[in-house]
Amino acid sequence: xxxxxxxxxGIMGSPMSVHLAKAGHQVVGYNLTPDRxxxxxxxxxxxxxxxxxxxxxxxxxxxxxxxxxxxxxxxxGEGGVFDNARRDALIIDFSSIRPDVTATLAADASSRGFxxxxxxxxxxxxxxxNATLSIMVGGSEDDFxxxxxxxxxxxxxxxxxxxxxxxxxxxxxxxxxxxGNIQVLAEAIAxxxxxxxxxxxxxxxxxxxxxxxxxxxxxxxKMLDRSFEPGFRIDLHHKxxxxxxxxxxxxxxxxxxxxxxxxxxxxxRANGDGGLDHSALYRGVARLSGKDN
Numbered sequence: 077x078x079x080x081x082x083x084x085x086g087i088m089g090s091p092m093s094v095h096l097a098k099a100g101h102q103v104v105g106y107n108l109t110p111d112r113x114x115x116x117x118x119x120x121x122x123x124x125x126x127x128x129x130x131x132x133x134x135x136x137x138x139x140x141x142x143x144x145x146x147x148x149x150x151x152x153g154e155g156g157v158f159d160n161a162r163r164d165a166l167i168i169d170f171s172s173i174r175p176d177v178t179a180t181l182a183a184d185a186s187s188r189g190f191x192x193x194x195x196x197x198x199x200x201x202x203x204x205x206n207a208t209l210s211i212m213v214g215g216s217e218d219d220f221x222x223x224x225x226x227x228x229x230x231x232x233x234x235x236x237x238x239x240x241x242x243x244x245x246x247x248x249x250x251x252x253x254x255x256g257n258i259q260v261l262a263e264a265i266a267x268x269x270x271x272x273x274x275x276x277x278x279x280x281x282x283x284x285x286x287x288x289x290x291x292x293x294x295x296x297x298k299m300l301d302r303s304f305e306p307g308f309r310i311d312l313h314h315k316x317x318x319x320x321x322x323x324x325x326x327x328x329x330x331x332x333x334x335x336x337x338x339x340x341x342x343x344x345r346a347n348g349d350g351g352l353d354h355s356a357l358y359r360g361v362a363r364l365s366g367k368d369n
């Protein structure tokens with residue numbers, strides 16, 4: 077059993093920290109807003125009122141925060157992990173951030189005596205709550221082997237995909253695929269509704285054929301019910317599409333569908349949908365079709 081500092085107890089981080097505590101690890105949680113520590117404490121973990129206190133005795137430092145600047149602040153900011161954690165601690169960054177930022181932070185961590193993995197996840201809130209996340213891990217093979225028992229507690233598909241930054245690169249590709257699937261599902265639902273067919277039966281038969289997907293299984297009913305509580309917020313998917321379009325440009329890769337998806341996600345935010353689940357891309361299709369959401 078390990079002593080784990082878990083920084084970032086939001087929609088994803090909270091259930092992940094709870095699974096680790098229930099598995100017998102000593103988990104100390106920190107969140108910028110302290111009211112999010114309740115579930116971890118109920119599961120047997122403890123709450124800290126600063127990053128410094130959370131990481132002081134930790135073997136493992138886990139991070140799950142929204143964006144690149146947040147990870148930079150948690151690790152390298154005043155009072156952050158680099159200034160307060162043990163020099164042999166293993167840092168696992170579950171956040172989804174820019175691959176270049178990950179590479180820079182990994183070099184900084186190594187120069188200070190830390191080990192670090194980028195381990196972004198896919199599966200959304202349901203995956204976090206059910207411990208069925210897909211986790212794509214970048215870093216050294218030795219550090220991955222050390223972290224594997226921890227990762228197996230919160231994930232179902234855990235794969236080492238290469239050196240530092242590789243996890244973030246694979247996650248960017250994941251977010252491109254997911255956004256495309258959600259957008260075309262939204263268009264299909266709007267199309268079916270316009271023709272007045274039996275929607276439940278339609279979704280069932282589509283799910284049994286080549287059109288079937290995890291996105292259809294998890295998001296179709298949300299669109300039919302107009303129930304867009306996050307889940308995974310459009311704001312965050314907008315951020316992720318910015319990462320993949322920027323990284324593709326740097327690599328000289330043309331992603332025309334990705335560019336369109338980034339614009340559609342930006343439109344959703346501009347229309348006030350940023351705090352909704354990304355299945356609310358359906359609302360954008362309805363707006364473009366002149367329909368009520």
